Amino acid sequence: MHNKLSLILISLLFLGVAMSSTQARDCPVVAKIYQTNVINEVSIWRKGTEKPIWASKDNRKLCAGDVVTAPNRSIPPLTIRYYTEIRKMAKLKKGETHQVEALLKPCGWWCTAQNDIERLYYKLTSKVPENVGDGIGGGRGGDSDSKPSPITMPLDVKGISDDPFYLFAREGAIPLFWEKGQPPYQLEVKDANGNVNTHNILKNNIFYLTVPNTESEQTYTLKISSAGSISYQKKLIFAMPPFPLDPKADKLLMLAKLLNDPNKNWRLEIWRQLATMPKSQERENFKAHLRLNKF
Numbered sequence: 001m002h003n004k005l006s007l008i009l010i011s012l013l014f015l016g017v018a019m020s021s022t023q024a025r026d027c028p029v030v031a032k033i034y035q036t037n038v039i040n041e042v043s044i045w046r047k048g049t050e051k052p053i054w055a056s057k058d059n060r061k062l063c064a065g066d067v068v069t070a071p072n073r074s075i076p077p078l079t080i081r082y083y084t085e086i087r088k089m090a091k092l093k094k095g096e097t098h099q100v101e102a103l104l105k106p107c108g109w110w111c112t113a114q115n116d117i118e119r120l121y122y123k124l125t126s127k128v129p130e131n132v133g134d135g136i137g138g139g140r141g142g143d144s145d146s147k148p149s150p151i152t153m154p155l156d157v158k159g160i161s162d163d164p165f166y167l168f169a170r171e172g173a174i175p176l177f178w179e180k181g182q183p184p185y186q187l188e189v190k191d192a193n194g195n196v197n198t199h200n201i202l203k204n205n206i207f208y209l210t211v212p213n214t215e216s217e218q219t220y221t222l223k224i225s226s227a228g229s230i231s232y233q234k235k236l237i238f239a240m241p242p243f244p245l246d247p248k249a250d251k252l253l254m255l256a257k258l259l260n261d262p263n264k265n266w267r268l269e270i271w272r273q274l275a276t277m278p279k280s281q282e283r284e285n286f287k288a289h290l291r292l293n294k295f
Contacts, residue, residue, distance in 0.1 A: 027063035041071035064102035121256040151232035164235035165268040181226035
């Protein structure tokens with residue numbers, strides 16, 4: 001009987017969570033709160049709810065009629081961005097509220113995706129607090145610890161170490177950098193048939209790689225190793241860009257769009273593109289976010 005009662009209570013708990021989640025999202029979305037480090041202190045009052053819905057990193061979308069209240073303490077302005085073709089925003093200070101307006105003509109899925117990319121662009125070009133060097137690669141050298149440590153590549157997708165790097169099918173040097181391990185490093189690149197195209201002994205953790213064939217669907221395996229450390233291995237796949245590249249468009253915005261691709265990890269290609277751009281504060285901010293995975 002006790003076990004049966006426990007199962008009923010657990011079922012009701014999950015049902016309550018599901019109903020709460022549905023209640024929080026079962027309405028036409030017209031706006032979204034920008035991510036902020038005080039997001040969990042932002043309350044949302046929604047029609048039909050008896051209690052406020054607390055915003056979070058994963059719960060920031062807003063419906064028409066929602067009343068958003070900023071934390072009652074000094075904070076940077078809380079930004080709400082509407083899903084409109086023409087930029088429409090609201091900014092809240094300490095304790096201020098904003099009732100989300102209905103849109104006569106909400107934008108479709110493409111406009112919504114564009115807005116998400118613009119938010120990512122804003123984040124990537126804003127300064128990060130960490131002190132990051134501006135040299136190409138610029139990764140840390142060997143660790144002072146004598147214990148074996150795995151070589152890592154900061155441009156990996158977090159938590160998916162076997163995810164390949166995708167690169168544009170075009171010629172050009174590929175700036176590589178890695179962290180940990182001890183020099184001298186051995187760098188080896190093999191093609192899909194197992195033929196060695198590059199084999200170098202290196203004194204530092206920066207290398208500009210070129211390969212003989214960069215046509216679409218060409219695949220290489222990159223391996224980096226050093227004495228006393230676990231080696232690093234990664235597939236490099238050349239492919240066509242996922243969208244037409246407009247030479248007149250803002251290049252950093254294009255790279256933000258490329259980073260937003262859910263199907264392929266283009267981070268190494270983005271790093272290569274950044275290396276060819278004129279130095280600017282926005283470029284350095286973008287590089288720092290990319291290296292630190294802070295976006």
